[in-house]
Amino acid sequence: MRICVVGLGYIGLPTSLMLAANGGHVLAVDYNRALVDTLVSGRVTFEEKGLPELYERARVNIEFRSDYPEADVYIVAVATPYIKETHKIDPQYVCAAVRNVLDACPDGAVIVVESTVSPGTMDKFVRPVVAESGRKVRLAHAPERIIPGNMVYELIHNSRTIGADDPETGSLVRDIYATFCQGEIVLTDIRTAEMTKVVENTFRDINIAFANELLKICREDGMDVYEIIRIANKHPRVNILQPGPGVGGHCISVDPWFLVGDYPELTQLIGTARRINDSMPEFVIERMGDIMRENGISSLERVGLYGLTYKENVDDTRESPTLQLLEALERRGQSGLVQVYDPFVARDIAPNQHHDLDSFLGAVDMVVLLVGHDEIKQNAAKLGRIPVLDTRNVLDLPRRYTL
Numbered sequence: 001m002r003i004c005v006v007g008l009g010y011i012g013l014p015t016s017l018m019l020a021a022n023g024g025h026v027l028a029v030d031y032n033r034a035l036v037d038t039l040v041s042g043r044v045t046f047e048e049k050g051l052p053e054l055y056e057r058a059r060v061n062i063e064f065r066s067d068y069p070e071a072d073v074y075i076v077a078v079a080t081p082y083i084k085e086t087h088k089i090d091p092q093y094v095c096a097a098v099r100n101v102l103d104a105c106p107d108g109a110v111i112v113v114e115s116t117v118s119p120g121t122m123d124k125f126v127r128p129v130v131a132e133s134g135r136k137v138r139l140a141h142a143p144e145r146i147i148p149g150n151m152v153y154e155l156i157h158n159s160r161t162i163g164a165d166d167p168e169t170g171s172l173v174r175d176i177y178a179t180f181c182q183g184e185i186v187l188t189d190i191r192t193a194e195m196t197k198v199v200e201n202t203f204r205d206i207n208i209a210f211a212n213e214l215l216k217i218c219r220e221d222g223m224d225v226y227e228i229i230r231i232a233n234k235h236p237r238v239n240i241l242q243p244g245p246g247v248g249g250h251c252i253s254v255d256p257w258f259l260v261g262d263y264p265e266l267t268q269l270i271g272t273a274r275r276i277n278d279s280m281p282e283f284v285i286e287r288m289g290d291i292m293r294e295n296g297i298s299s300l301e302r303v304g305l306y307g308l309t310y311k312e313n314v315d316d317t318r319e320s321p322t323l324q325l326l327e328a329l330e331r332r333g334q335s336g337l338v339q340v341y342d343p344f345v346a347r348d349i350a351p352n353q354h355h356d357l358d359s360f361l362g363a364v365d366m367v368v369l370l371v372g373h374d375e376i377k378q379n380a381a382k383l384g385r386i387p388v389l390d391t392r393n394v395l396d397l398p399r400r401y402t403l
C-alpha cells in the first residue's frame with residue numbers, strides 16, 4: 001500500500017518517519033522545497049528527542065517530494081490556524097491540501113485528516129471540496145495526540161482516535177496506524193473524533209487556568225501556591241496542573257477558541273479560562289516591576305528574559321508566553337528594552353537577542369525565567385548573585401522570586 005503524508009511539520013514529519021520505520025512505503029510531501037531539500041539531504045528540520053534516530057531507521061522506505069503522487073492513502077497533517085478576530089478555524093491549508101490530493105489520487109483513495117480541526121470542519125469545509133471535485137474518495141479524521149518533547153515515545157504508546165464514515169474505512173486506517181501504535185485505537189465517527197480532540201486540549205487549558213487563578217489568589221495573600229497544589233494533588237481525585245507565565249504552543253492556546261468561536265453563548269467557562277491564561281504575561285510584567293523596585297533596578301534594559309519557546313526543551317516559539325509578554329511590553333510603549341535569550345532559538349526573532357548564556361547574563365542585573373530548559377537548570381549556579389523571577393518554579397536559588 002502506498003501511503004502519502006502531506007505536510008511535513010511537527011506532526012507530519014514524525015508520523016511519516018514512524019510509518020516508514022515500520023515497513024510502510026511512504027511518500028512524504030511538503031510544498032516548501034527548502035524543507036524537502038533539507039530532509040532529502042539527510043537532516044531533520046526541528047529538534048525533537050529521538051527524531052534523528054527515527055529518521056535513520058525510516059530512510060530506506062521514505063521519499064520526500066514537493067509534488068503530490070498517486071497513493072492509496074493520504075494523511076493530511078497541515079497547519080490549521082485560527083482567525084484571531086472571530087476565533088474560528090481557518091481551514092484554507094487543509095482544503096488546499098485536499099484539493100491537491102483530489103487532483104492526484106486514484107478513485108477509492110482514503111484521505112485521512114490528522115490536523116486538529118474545529119468540530120464540524122470536515123462536514124462544513126472538506127466534504128464540499130470533495131463534492132465539487134466529483135471524485136470518489138473515502139474520508140477519515142485521525143487527530144494527533146503527541147506531546148512535543150516526547151513525540152516519538154507517544155506516537156508508539158498513546159491511544160488514538162479514528163473517525164470514519166463507515167467501519168471498513170475505519171479498519172483500514174486503523175491497520176495503518178497499528179503498524180507502529182501500540183496503544184488502543186478507538187474507532188468512531190468523524191464528528192466525534194473532531195470534538196474529542198478539541199475537548200482534550202480544552203480540558204488541559206481549563207486546568208492550567210485554574211492553577212493560574214490559584215496563583216493570583218495566593219499572591220494576594222502571601223500563600224505558597226506550589227505547596228498548596230502539591231498537597232492538594234495527594235488527594236486521589238485531584239490533579240491540578242502547574243501555574244506559569246501563560247499558555248503557548250499551537251494546540252492548547254488555540255483549540256479552545258474553536259469552541260468559543262462556534263458557541264459563544266455556551267462557552268462561559270472555556271472562554272474565561274482562555275482569558276485567564278492570556279492574562280498571565282501581563283501578570284508577569286507587574287511582578288517584574290515589583291521585583292525591580294525592590295532591588296533598585298530602574299531600567300528594563302538590565303532585565304533579561306530567559307526562554308523564547310512555548311515550553312521547555314523544544315524549539316517551537318508559536319504563541320509562546322515570552323512573545324506574548326514582549327507584545328504586552330510593546331503595548332505599554334516599552335518595546336526593545338529587555339534582553340532576551342533562548343538556547344533553542346538560533347535565528348533572531350526579538351530585539352536584544354543573545355545567542356550565548358554568558359553574554360546574556362553579562363548584560364543583565366535580573367533574570368525572568370520564562371522557560372525551564374534543562375540548560376538553565378544545569379547552569380543555575382551562574383545565576384547565583386542576581387535576583388531571578390522563576391515563573392516556572394524550577395530553580396533552587398538564594399535570590400529567587402516566584403510569580
Ligand code: SAJ
Nearest residue numbers: 145146147200201204241242244247248249251252310311
Ligand atoms: N503549561 C503550563 N502548566 C502546566 C502544563 C503546561 O503552564 O502544568 C503550559 C506550557 O508551558 C505550554 C502550554 O501550557 O506553554 C502547553 O504545553 P503542554 O505541554 O501542556 O502541551 P502541548 O501544547 O505541547 O501539547 C498538547 C498536548 N495535549 C494534551 O496534553 C491534552 C498534546 O498531547 C497534543 O498532541 C498537543 O497539545 C496538540 O497538538 O494538540
